[in-house]
Amino acid sequence: MANSPLVETATSTTGTQLAGKEMNTLPIMQRYTWMSMYLMPDVTSMNGFHIDGQRDRGLGYTLDGIVGTQPVVGGEATNTTVSTTANAIEEVKLASTVLPAEYGHSAGGLLSATYKSGTNRLHWEGEDRYVNNAMLHRAYFNLGNAPFGYHELSSVATGPVFIPKIYNGKNKTFFLFGWSMHHERYNQSVFTTVPTPDELNGDFSFGGKGYPIYDPATTKQVNGLWTNTPFPGNIIPKSRVDPRSEEHTSELQSLR
16 A cells, blocks of 8 residues: 655645656646646646636746746746656656745746656667547548648657766766657648629629628718718729739639
8 A cells, every 4th residue: 555645844835746757648738848737736727827826927937947937927938948858857846835945936836847867777768649540530520531640759868978998977977868749740621601703793782681881982071970981782893802802812713
């Protein structure tokens, strides 16, 4: 039987701790480390991440102590600054209340991630989280699914630094190399409408049921109010149509 976690007596900080091995087994979208917050208690994700109701811009993020928030405005900048492959992460810890003093400037909570350390034994791991058409049920109105492929590729290699006859880093110097790639290919089916031949020719009368279309060239002020004159019969004259739109009109007609 598993042992109960010990009461934390050294600090009053509360939060959630997630081992890297556990994080890698979870279905985290696009394998971003910070997306583990979707699965943690005390966190809501409406227009950003909010810990215990605090502002998104007050949330802190560190990777091995390196700050990963945007200057001034706050919020995670992990997509461009400290984003890394999830396989290289040893542990992720979410501090929700009473942050430790060494992590200041995070009034809205803190997500702290640490890298794995190298080992004396050469270790490599790799994976491909893959989805294709054969794994998907077709949408109700589709005759068949459009071509689709989804890959989440990742790899990590660790071990001691060893240069034959020059340097042996066992118990002293280690390396860690991580690589990941998100590859997605898909098409979409869209149900929509295109203009009718009458609309393409400027006729918006709809048998007298159409809303009035006003001529912008007739704008004038009457008794302090701005007004326009409708096009006769709700038909826009050909002379008022930009010739460049004729190319788009022919393209739309070809879709019918």
